[in-house]
Amino acid sequence: MTRLKINTTYLKELEKENTRILMFKKGNQIDDITDEIRNWFKEWFYGYGFFPEFPYEIEGGTILVVRGDYPSIEEKQEMDEKTLKETKGKTKEQMKEERARLKEEKKMKAQMAKEAKRKEDENLVKARCNPFSDPGYKILESAALPSLNEALIGYRAAWSLFDEMPKDKFGETIYGYMKPLLTEDLMKDMHLECRKIIDEMMRLDLKMLIQKHQADFKSMGKTFPKVKPRKKPKAPPVPKPVIYDKKLIKQTAPVFDLNLVTKPTTKLSEVYGDLNYAAYNFNIIDPNASFPFPAYGDIKDRIRLSCIMGCGIQAGATRRKSVMLLGPERNGKQFLADAVAGELSKIFWVIFWKDSRV
Template sequence: MAGQLAVVQRVASSIPARNCLAGTGLLELVFWLGSENYGFYGYGFFPEYPYEIEGGTILVVRGDYPTIEEKQELDEKTLKETKGKTKEQMKEERARLKEEQKMKAQLAKETKRKEDENMVKARCNPFSDPGYQIQESAALPSVNEALIGYRAAWSLFDELPKEKFGETIYGYMKPLLTEDLMKSMHLECRKVIDEMMRLDLKLLIQKHQADFKSMGRKFPKIKPRKKPKAPPVPKPIIYDKKLIKQTAPVFDLNLVTKPTVKLSDVFGDLNYAAYNFNIRDPNATFPFPAYGDIKDRLRLSCVLGCGIQDGATRRKSVMLLGPERNGKQFLVDAVAGELNAIKIDITPEVFTAIVHKPLKVLTQVFLTAKAFQPTVIFMKNVERVFATKVPPEDKYLKAQSLKTALAKQIKQISADDKIIFIGTCSNPWAARAKPMMNIFEEILIVPRTDYGTLSQFLQTKLLNIRSIPRDYCVQSMAQVLRGYSFGDIITAFEEVMTPERLVRLNVTPLSPGEILEVLLQKGLEPMDVVDFQKYVDFSIQYGPLKTERENYAKINLFREDFYKKEAKKKGEKEKGAAANT
């Protein structure tokens, strides 16, 4: 130790006094050596500094670098584990450890499965039902961390006297502004000091080598530490002429639009009765969602889930499943408008049917989406890409050419990209379900029109007409139009409300049968509950709710049987008590 400090002193005397940064780095090194952290790699020799990827020399100054005792303990442990073992034996041991970790993961998975099974069995008996278990939110740790940081940053200023710490500069408190400026200056100077400290270390090692040579000894070769790999950094997009040339075909094909509608323009009422059906015991049921429920889900999954909100569940792709002409495309426009995003339409009619090289243009579409974020990439009737049998009238679309490339491009969307792919589906039974569902992270069912939603829609539409009385009753019209798709209702409404009919409204009031008559003349029929249940069954079969719904059906069956037995026992007891009296 004394010899090393002597070397440091000789090197320090050779550094010019004007080189203050080098002197600062050398003082930090002397302090480090004096604190018994010397001789790190090959004890008795000067240590290596942490690599810049690891944090640089600031780790040494802060004391975050391992001490000599910790290094010795680690080396002894490694030596003990590898003593007397060949490379083949060590390789076999690593493979065995890897296999053990794999078995532990499988065991944990099996334990979790058994716990879930025991929970289902416990819920089958109403008297042993543990009830709902509250789960901790994934965002709770980040909220607690932000709260602790806020208290640590501001609690001190809340307690300090105002006469000393109340002054402000450009709207900022003076101590905060000073600390912020000092921090930025320190980080800038740290880069220079880091470089100077590494040069000082190089001089020290050279002097140490000269001492060995003067004593007639050979300076040992110390193998440097392996430099850690830098974390992958995504390539930034360079906005130049090359990018303009690559994205130009997407704009030339008129695939890009900028919707202006918002989610507030979507009519929809909530299914208020759903909760009462869900808590029925033992006959719990799950009614269809209403338009208001889907509207809220779109805000969570597609707007916040697009990557604009930290902590929200990220969604790269979402499917809107439902009957034809039921407002699915309008919902996509509302999501794009809410995000203030561009919408790129890759529906086969406007994309693969007219593009000479669809795979190349698809790559350009996703490049355009990345360059002009936030972006909504839209495809209508995505089931045609995965069709089991292509009808003769759809062969010109060449939609199946996108099957592999589309899945690959969606997978390459990074977590930081504010891009979401939304596809609509009206006939999922005509496609290979499994590969189609694999590209989507969530399925949202667009419901059939219900009474509450139609009441809101008709109330807004009719009250915009001045000839309609303000107290016009829309309830009867909403009742007779239930089940018809929004697209058909809007078309029929526009056909009925011609200028001539608007003039006659004061004489002949509008009746619900007028719009219904137009729909019947076109041969349109409302979608009943049985037909819509097919969409619900499909989403459950290929969605995450399949196991849960099966468990609920089992629980309902056992609880119903249990209640019947209890009622029978109770009846027998009452009969026995009546007979005794």
């Protein structure tokens, strides 16, 4: 009931804040984005001599420029100088042959590196077979560690402000949401929606500006230079739906036979156990008391909240990406996992990792 009340309060505040932002902020947002894109056109025309190419819609439009992923004027000039050096005094046939030669050299280098890596691995295996020449294991740094450190730094930078907010001014946080974060999310969604509409308008403006620029070249008796367009990125592939036909059943039959995948029918109502009210009593006597171990009924309630409601079957419940069951052997962890799968009518996957059943 507390979760449902929090969610109801949040939805009401969300609708109220969304209406306020649309009434007072949308017009200014549209004007700001329009001025920003026009200034971008001017910077390129006066700094580079030509207008920029409008980013493709699949790239996100001009949001690509905001993120800093679009080439700057200096980078474009460097690319032009590099292209001029590579193509100076060469015919199209010569450039085509050179590109083919470079592609072949790159392919050969990749094959040589792969072969060298294979030989290195073979020599390492042979060395480890001899205790006198075994080099031992070298602990390597995880490739995910830099990204993890960056995420932690960003997390601290983003949340340090909210950790220091005075409770008397920001008391709404106890009701399940933070007003500043709510407003920021709505502003972000509105900004992206407005930018898509303005990008379509600005594409037409850019087309007319380029036509006028071409007319100026023609009036001066000059030829407008041909610009090679940017390579259009590929659209992300659409995942194909899984068709559970006889062929797929036949292919997956061995997995079910080995009990790697099962379809449990156990329900959470089959899990018995009382709640541990001693924890509540201890807390009344001493707020700083150490809680006793939870009873099976406490674990059952936690499983219901985290694993079943956390899958999204009830509005307002916190969604969980993963849950770990930790406990001694033959204490019912598998039974609880089967009960969760049975309640959700889902199949159950079993993964073996380092001789442990997960």
